[in-house]
Amino acid sequence: ISCFPHLVEKNPRTGNLGSLIKVFLSRTKELKISAECQNHIFIWQAHNALFIICCLLKVFISQMSEEELQLHFTYEEKA
Numbered sequence: 267i268s269c270f271p272h273l274v275e276k277n278p279r280t281g282n283l284g285s286l287i288k289v290f291l292s293r294t295k296e297l298k299i300s301a302e303c304q305n306h307i308f309i310w311q312a313h314n315a316l317f318i319i320c321c322l323l324k325v326f327i328s329q330m331s332e333e334e335l336q337l338h339f340t341y342e343e344k345a
Contacts (some may be wrong), residue, residue: 273322274330278337283322290315 277283293312300308326335 274326283319283338286315286319286322290319 273282290312293308293315296308297312300306326338330338
């Protein structure tokens with residue numbers, strides 16, 4: 267992943283990974299309704315978000331210590 271160094275450096279400040287996880291969770295609530303309506307856009311969006319999350323977590327886990335990984339999941343908004 268070519269953007270990996272930038273994501274690793276900026277994610278503890280920006281919380282982008284956490285935001286992506288929140289978007290995925292919000293989309294999962296709409297999946298049943300979209301499947302009943304034959305609307306595949308929500309399904310594609312949820313699938314793509316989950317795929318990106320899985321890829322990022324795989325890279326994070328393989329290349330970071332537990333302490334570094336924890337920084338990416340303990341984002342606190344600063345005033």
